[in-house]
Amino acid sequence: xxxxxxxxxxxxxxxxxxxxILKAVETLGPWGIAIKSMTEPFETDSSVGKFLVSxxxxxxxxxxxxxxxxxxxxxxxxxxxxxxxxxxxxxxYQIIDGKLAIHPEQAEIVKEIFRMYxxxxxxxxxxxxxxxxxxxxxxxxxxxxxxRLWHEATISKLLRDTVYAGTFRWRKxxxxxxxxxxxxxxxxxxxxxxxxxxxxxxSLEDFEEAQxxxxxNLRRSFRNARNFYLLRSLVKCGCCGRTYVGVTxxxxxxxxx
Numbered sequence: 074x075x076x077x078x079x080x081x082x083x084x085x086x087x088x089x090x091x092x093x094i095l096k097a098v099e100t101l102g103p104w105g106i107a108i109k110s111m112t113e114p115f116e117t118d119s120s121v122g123k124f125l126v127s128x129x130x131x132x133x134x135x136x137x138x139x140x141x142x143x144x145x146x147x148x149x150x151x152x153x154x155x156x157x158x159x160x161x162x163x164x165x166y167q168i169i170d171g172k173l174a175i176h177p178e179q180a181e182i183v184k185e186i187f188r189m190y191x192x193x194x195x196x197x198x199x200x201x202x203x204x205x206x207x208x209x210x211x212x213x214x215x216x217x218x219x220x221r222l223w224h225e226a227t228i229s230k231l232l233r234d235t236v237y238a239g240t241f242r243w244r245k246x247x248x249x250x251x252x253x254x255x256x257x258x259x260x261x262x263x264x265x266x267x268x269x270x271x272x273x274x275x276s277l278e279d280f281e282e283a284q285x286x287x288x289x290n291l292r293r294s295f296r297n298a299r300n301f302y303l304l305r306s307l308v309k310c311g312c313c314g315r316t317y318v319g320v321t322x323x324x325x326x327x328x329x330x
Contacts, residue, residue: 079108084115084126085133094130098123152243155269163236164211165274173241173271180274182208183237186228187275190283196228232287238280239273242266300330 079101081087087108088094098108098117108117113129116122148158157168165183167176182203189199200223210221211231235242243266275283300321308317322329 074104077106079106080111081108082111084108084110084113084129085136088130089133089137091127091130091134094133095127098126149267152267152269155241155271158243161212163234164231165237166271173236175272175274183231183274186231187237187279187283190228190232190286191279196232197225199223199228200225229287232283235280236271237273237275238277239271241269241271243269302330 079087084094087097101108102117108126109115110129113125115125115129117126151158155173156171157173162168162173165176165179166173168174186199186203189202190196194202203223207220208223210223211227212221215221231237300319302319304317305319306316309315310317319330
């Protein structure tokens with residue numbers, strides 16, 4: 074009961090989502106709190122006023138969606154021309170005149186990472202090597218000025234980035250959502266991604282070989298395996314060529330493999 078009215082200059086300053094505005098009206102109504110606009114004639118404490126609120130909220134959302142569509146189309150045109158649209162570039166690159174350009178010192182580190190991986194080094198071993206050498210992390214120093222540690226996940230993400238083979242992909246994710254303390258990204262299908270040329274650091278042959286090795290190592294990995302099978306990844310289907318997998322049935326001591 075500390076206030077009974079919320080004033081806004083225009084309703085779209087409160088929110089640009091019809092659902093959010095109607096939720097605000099619905100939540101504040103039982104407490105006797107009205108929403109009033111300084112430039113629009115409506116009252117949320119009457120039925121006609123609520124109708125006008127829903128109309129104005131729909132117009133605000135339509136305007137927001139139109140701005141988003143126009144902005145997205147403009148960014149898409151720039152991306153097709155190879156322009157950088159903001160954010161941190163991939164490790165090994167820098168932005169010069171609005172476009173990706175090779176960072177000489179970081180590019181040598183990228184080449185070393187691919188060279189070590191193609192020669193048989195594991196991703197965790199490569200991360201330990203970079204930490205021992207004191208190589209600056211792709212995210213730079215932390216708030217205390219201490220170099221972040223390279224991890225296996227950092228190396229894995231770097232090895233999969235197509236920009237090192239000369240193809241930059243824009244709009245790889247469509248949205249993000251929070252799950253507890255973690256933020257997960259929704260990956261966009263390749264049909265919606267925009268590819269533009271970029272200066273290559275790694276040859277296409279080496280990059281494709283690295284991807285083949287990643288797939289092979291993932292297939293043979295025991296990290297997520299619940300059971301050990303002697304012929305794991307070795308038995309193939311004679312018709313489709315797919316790999317056979319092991320399954321279990323039963324519980325406790327009465328388990329069948």
